[in-house]
Amino acid sequence: xxxxxxxxxxxxxxxxxxxxxxxxxxxxxxxxxxxxxxxxxxxxxxxxxxxxxxxxxxxxxxxxxxxxxxxxxxxxxxxxxxxxxxxxxxxxxxxxxxxxxxxxxxxxxxxxxxxxxxxxxxxxxxxxxxxxxxxxxxxxxxxxxxxxxxxxxxxxxxxxxxxxxxxxxxxxxxxxxxxxxxxxxxxxxxxxxxxxxxxxxxxxxxxxxxxxxxxxxxxxxxxxxxxxxxxxxxxxxxxxxxxxxxxxxx
Numbered sequence: 001x002x003x004x005x006x007x008x009x010x011x012x013x014x015x016x017x018x019x020x021x022x023x024x025x026x027x028x029x030x031x032x033x034x035x036x037x038x039x040x041x042x043x044x045x046x047x048x049x050x051x052x053x054x055x056x057x058x059x060x061x062x063x064x065x066x067x068x069x070x071x072x073x074x075x076x077x078x079x080x081x082x083x084x085x086x087x088x089x090x091x092x093x094x095x096x097x098x099x100x101x102x103x104x105x106x107x108x109x110x111x112x113x114x115x116x117x118x119x120x121x122x123x124x125x126x127x128x129x130x131x132x133x134x135x136x137x138x139x140x141x142x143x144x145x146x147x148x149x150x151x152x153x154x155x156x157x158x159x160x161x162x163x164x165x166x167x168x169x170x171x172x173x174x175x176x177x178x179x180x181x182x183x184x185x186x187x188x189x190x191x192x193x194x195x196x197x198x199x200x201x202x203x204x205x206x207x208x209x210x211x212x213x214x215x216x217x218x219x220x221x222x223x224x225x226x227x228x229x230x231x232x233x234x235x236x237x238x239x240x241x242x243x244x245x246x247x248x249x250x
Contacts, residue, residue, distance in 0.1 A: 003059075006108045008161065009035040009115040010154060011073050013129055016042045016121050022053030023151035024118075025060040030155070031162035036064045037073045037115070070117075070132055078112040079104075082133035083153055084125050085146055094136045101160035103135075116157055121150050177226045184230045189217060191234065195241050 010028055015021050015038060025036055038045055045066045054061055067073040074080050081100055095103070100116075107114050117133060119125030130136065139156055141148065148156070193213060196202060202209040223229075 003032055003034055004108070006111065006113065007033050007035065008104050008108065009037055009077065009113075010158070011037045011039065011070075011115050011117050012041070012150070013039045013070060013073075013117055013125060014042065014120040015150065018043055018047030018049030019053045020121055020150045021047060022050035022055075022057075022061070024154040025050065025054040025057045025064070027151050027155035028158055029057040029060050031158035033158050033161065034060050034063060036060050038064060038066045039070050039073050040068060041066065042120075070129055074115055074117075074132060076113055077115045079107050079114045079135075080117065080133045081115070081135050081137050082117040082125055082130045083137045083139075083157065084119065084130060085138055085141070090127070090131065092130070092133065092136050094138050097137055097139055097157045097160040098164075100135065100137045100157065101164040104161060105164050118150060118153055177228055180225045180227050180230045184227065185220060185225065188230050188233055188237075189220060191237055192216070195237060198241075 010024065010033055012021060012024060015024075018041075021036075021038065021041065028034065028036060041047070043049075045064065046061070051061060065073075081095075081104075104114050116137065117125055117129060119129065137157060139148070139153065202212070205212070225233075
């Protein structure tokens with residue numbers, strides 16, 4: 001994975017459990033984020049439980065910085081986002097993680113430093129914490145059950161950040177086989193037609209033979225068969241074309 005030098009910082013404000021810090025670090029590295037900042041972690045830092053849960057996300061944990069207050073943690077940033085699901089009595093723009101990712105890419109592409117705030121597990125960010133943010137990120141969730149843990153929240157936002165620049169094609173073949181040529185497909189279809197003719201398949205409905213063949217040809221065209229599929233089907237047709245052996249009598 002290529003790590004971006006100006007990717008957003010993830011700032012955990014007063015995280016309570018080392019396991020959650022470690023899980024958040026793991027989620028970060030999955031999507032190329034390495035700048036983890038902790039504001040007054042309850043159980044101190046470093047934390048052995050965080051290391052165990054991070055599952056070898058060492059580059060994140062080794063570079064983690066600890067701050068006594070939020071102001072110091074965000075001092076070098078140009079844009080700050082706060083993740084919260086609760087309505088606030090303040091006027092701020094609210095965006096989804098996907099929209100935030102687009103904005104973050106634009107800011108970091110211009111050389112501007114960005115950070116995303118996440119609150120403590122028991123209550124999230126305080127209203128005072130949110131006042132330091134320019135924009136609020138709210139994750140669209142099931143209104144009847146909208147509870148997600150700290151690491152899940154980090155993962156959702158980090159995923160959208162990564163996806164905004166990811167160029168992975170939406171659909172790929174899992175092997176290096178080539179598609180069958182139209183000539184190969186034509187040979188297969190002709191063999192099937194010949195075998196059906198030889199067995200009188202069309203005799204009761206000869207007038208409909210053309211329509212039946214057209215439908216069959218369209219069906220095969222939709223399959224996007226590979227060359228190995230053609231060979232396999234040729235073998236199946238060959239096997240079916242042999243006279244069926246009668247079972248031996250005792």
